[in-house]
Amino acid sequence: MxxxxxxxxxxxxxxxxxxxxxxxxxxxxxxxxxxxxxxxxxxxxxxxxxxxxxxxxxxxxxxxxxxxxxxxxxxxxxxxxxxxxxxxxxxxxxxxxxxxxxxxxxxxxxxxxxxxxxxxxxxxxxxxxxxxxxxxxxxxxxxxxxxxxxxxxxxxxxxxxxxxxxxxxxxxxxxxxxxxxxxxxAHPKGTRLAAEIAGEGRIAGTFDGLTEEGAARLRLDNGEVRAIHAGELSYA
The missing domain is CATH 3.30.930.10 (Bira Bifunctional Protein; Domain 2)
Incomplete structure (x- = not known):
């Protein structure tokens, strides 16, 4: 209703x-x-x-x-x-x-x-x-x-x-x-995104899909892949 x-x-x-x-x-x-x-x-x-x-x-x-x-x-x-x-x-x-x-x-x-x-x-x-x-x-x-x-x-x-x-x-x-x-x-993989990480500040990379649990995968410029579990992403 x-x-x-x-x-x-x-x-x-x-x-x-x-x-x-x-x-x-x-x-x-x-x-x-x-x-x-x-x-x-x-x-x-x-x-x-x-x-x-x-x-x-x-x-x-x-x-x-x-x-x-x-x-x-x-x-x-x-x-x-x-x-x-x-x-x-x-x-x-x-x-x-x-x-x-x-x-x-x-x-x-x-x-x-x-x-x-x-x-x-x-x-x-x-x-x-x-x-x-x-x-x-x-x-x-x-x-x-x-x-x-x-x-x-x-x-x-x-x-x-x-x-x-x-x-x-x-x-x-x-x-x-x-x-x-x-x-x-969603936006395609490879889209430039950034995230604010507590105690670390802003990190940027490219979108690499989601984990099985639904976290966002962010591939950093050094090749490291970070799982973003909280907060939000912005276009970099």
């Missing part, structure tokens, strides 16, 4: 508060908002408002038999790519950047944030359907730049259905198919 509200601070925060209060929010339920005043992305970045854009959150209740919950980031990226990729006409190409940024060229079209709340995980997604927010540290782009902006409610229904199907595949078939799908949707 999709619940629409006119305005809130953050759909992720709203669902987290309900979970913290003891409510069991069902998987498959989404909270979608018209206007959002306190949305956020990874590393505390603001990702607010945007009339006509998609801003919504849902809840996952991991079980002991599920793949590692950190791979939900890859799963969310793949599901979102399936929906958006069908709506952006060529020659534009929608690609994933590890772990789950949706990019067109060097511009960000969508963002994903997963937050643990007790035994549950809250998944928040923001997609630039009608307009692209101005961000100080990166270029952004909206789907409206390639034609009429998709209807927000129709987009929400398609995304909810895709997420439900992919969540079931993740639980049934494990990581191998997910890693293959993610690599097929």
């Amino acid at each position: 999709i619940h629409y509200v006119a305005e809130t601070g953050s759909t992720n925060s709203d669902l987290a508060a309900r979970l913290a209060a003891g409510e069991r929010v069902p998987e498959g339920d989404w909270l979608v908002v018209d206007r959002q005043s306190a949305g956020r992305g990874r590393q505390g970045r603001a990702w607010n408002d945007g009339a006509g854009n998609f801003m919504g959150s849902t809840v996952i209740h991991p079980t002991p038999h599920d793949p590692p919950r950190n791979t939900l980031a890859l799963l969310a990226g793949v599901a979102l790519h399936e929906v958006v990729g069908e709506l952006v006409p060529p020659p534009a190409k929608v690609q994933l950047k590890w772990p789950n940024d949706l990019m067109v060229g060097g511009a960000k079209m969508a963002g994903i944030l997963l937050e643990g709340t007790g035994d549950a995980v809250v998944l928040g997604i923001g997609v630039n359907l009608a307009q692209a927010p101005e961000l100080p540290d990166r270029e952004t782009i909206a789907m409206a730049q390639f034609g009429p902006a998709p209807d927000r409610d129709t987009f929400a229904e398609r995304l909810a259905a895709q997420w439900k199907a992919d969540l079931e595949r993740w639980r049934t078939y494990g990581l191998a198919p997910l890693v293959n799908r993610w690599e097929a949707a």
Whole structure:
């Protein structure tokens, strides 16, 4: 079920508060908002408002038999790519950047944030359907730049259905198919990327695919291959 509200601070925060209060929010339920005043992305970045854009959150209740919950980031990226990729006409190409940024060229079209709340995980997604927010540290782009902006409610229904199907595949078939799908949707191997490593600073190299566990492989200029398990990659 999709619940629409006119305005809130953050759909992720709203669902987290309900979970913290003891409510069991069902998987498959989404909270979608018209206007959002306190949305956020990874590393505390603001990702607010945007009339006509998609801003919504849902809840996952991991079980002991599920793949590692950190791979939900890859799963969310793949599901979102399936929906958006069908709506952006060529020659534009929608690609994933590890772990789950949706990019067109060097511009960000969508963002994903997963937050643990007790035994549950809250998944928040923001997609630039009608307009692209101005961000100080990166270029952004909206789907409206390639034609009429998709209807927000129709987009929400398609995304909810895709997420439900992919969540079931993740639980049934494990990581191998997910890693293959993610690599097929991502920038090609050999793409120049950089990562910020705690205690080490910035390292740069070329994308060399994913490990079996879903970490990004970065081939450094000296030939060493590093597995990036946390943080994010940027185009170098």
